[in-house]
Amino acid sequence: xxxxxxxxxxxxxxxxxxxxxxxxxxxxxxxxxxxxxxxxxxxxxxxxxxxxxxxxxxxxxxxxxxxxxxxxxxxxxxxxxxxxxxxxxxxxxxxxxxxxxxxxxxxxxxxxxxxxxxxxxxxxxxxxxxxxxxxxxxxxxxxxxxxxxxxxxxxxxxxxxxxxxxxxxxx
Amino acid sequence: xxxxxxxxxxxxxxxxxxxxxxxxxxxxxxxxxxxxxxxxxxxxxxxxxxxxxxxxxxxxxxxxxxxxxxxxxxxxxxxxxxxxxxxxxxxxxxxxxxxxxxxxxxxxxxxxxxxxxxxxxxxxxxxxxxxxxxxxxxxxxxxxxxxxxxxxxxxxxxxxxxxxxxxxxxxxxxxxxxxx
Numbered sequence: 001x002x003x004x005x006x007x008x009x010x011x012x013x014x015x016x017x018x019x020x021x022x023x024x025x026x027x028x029x030x031x032x033x034x035x036x037x038x039x040x041x042x043x044x045x046x047x048x049x050x051x052x053x054x055x056x057x058x059x060x061x062x063x064x065x066x067x068x069x070x071x072x073x074x075x076x077x078x079x080x081x082x083x084x085x086x087x088x089x090x091x092x093x094x095x096x097x098x099x100x101x102x103x104x105x106x107x108x109x110x111x112x113x114x115x116x117x118x119x120x121x122x123x124x125x126x127x128x129x130x131x132x133x134x135x136x137x138x139x140x141x142x143x144x145x146x147x148x149x150x151x152x153x154x155x156x157x158x159x160x161x162x163x164x165x166x167x168x169x170x171x
Numbered sequence: 172x173x174x175x176x177x178x179x180x181x182x183x184x185x186x187x188x189x190x191x192x193x194x195x196x197x198x199x200x201x202x203x204x205x206x207x208x209x210x211x212x213x214x215x216x217x218x219x220x221x222x223x224x225x226x227x228x229x230x231x232x233x234x235x236x237x238x239x240x241x242x243x244x245x246x247x248x249x250x251x252x253x254x255x256x257x258x259x260x261x262x263x264x265x266x267x268x269x270x271x272x273x274x275x276x277x278x279x280x281x282x283x284x285x286x287x288x289x290x291x292x293x294x295x296x297x298x299x300x301x302x303x304x305x306x307x308x309x310x311x312x313x314x315x316x317x318x319x320x321x322x323x324x325x326x327x328x329x330x331x332x333x334x335x336x337x338x339x340x341x342x343x344x345x346x347x348x349x350x351x
Contacts, residue, residue: 035294040295042284043204048200052197
């Protein structure tokens with residue numbers, strides 16, 4: 001094939017065919033999507049150089065932790081657990097003959113002391129709300145017995161206006 | 172360079188173990204670092220996972236029977252450690268895998284060990300949208316330039332399946348980058 005034709009009126013720019021391949025490659029490159037080959041991650045200086053010693057330290061630390069001080073420790077633990085179970089069973093059996101503690105066995109003074117010295121977290125009003133009052137008698141709070149006569153005498157002497165007591169007629 | 176067989180023998184020999192372990196770390200640290208880094212993205216997390224990987228290799232080397240290459244075995248451990256690490260982290264934060272991936276990529280902009288430009292950041296965002304297997308295959312093939320045979324041995328997937336995964340991953344990444 002002839003490079004040029006005398007009768008061909010068309011011309012090309014200088015070195016057009018010399019640069020055509022490069023131009024075409026460039027065009028194709030632009031059309032193809034460029035996914036970057038570098039991902040942008042970097043790492044601290046001397047990180048890889050120090051890695052082995054860092055792992056070694058970690059290994060030594062972990063190994064020190066897992067070395068058993070006493071190889072028979074597991075057996076001791078098992079033996080101790082069995083002994084504890086046996087004692088517990090024996091203890092429960094021995095205790096079956098004993099009385100179960102009841103309110104009657106606790107001295108009233110101990111109960112009073114408990115309420116005096118421990119914060120039960122209840123106000124007197126709250127206690128009054130839960131206390132059964134039907135069965136309460138005046139003698140529950142007084143150490144000496146009071147006869148009805150003494151009470152009437154007391155009221156006669158100390159109360160200015162007996163009416164103010166607002167008592168019902170039959171009481 | 173010590174052959175893989177000799178290295179394994181030394182690692183399983185009590186007297187030579189320490190020295191052989193140093194050789195092992197120095198031989199594989201770079202490749203494993205970048206493999207893990209492309210999964211967990213941040214340097215400090217990579218450091219944790221990489222150290223755990225080598226410790227696991229050290230502790231289990233006696234059980235290594237040579238059924239696969241040492242390199243594949245280590246890559247498999249590194250991959251599993253990385254994926255477990257991500258799952259643990261996302262569970263702690265109460266996020267699903269995709270939400271956690273998005274957060275990781277978002278945090279890259281503030282990471283002093285990430286110097287990527289806008290396109291590289293977009294690329295990471297695109298990779299984060301891929302399913303786990305496609306993500307692994309894309310990173311291993313595109314960045315780490317591993318052969319399909321090698322990836323197949325590491326991930327336990329057929330070469331055909333890997334090729335399909337890679338093809339899909341590339342298409343999705345291209346579509347993602349074109350959108351942006």
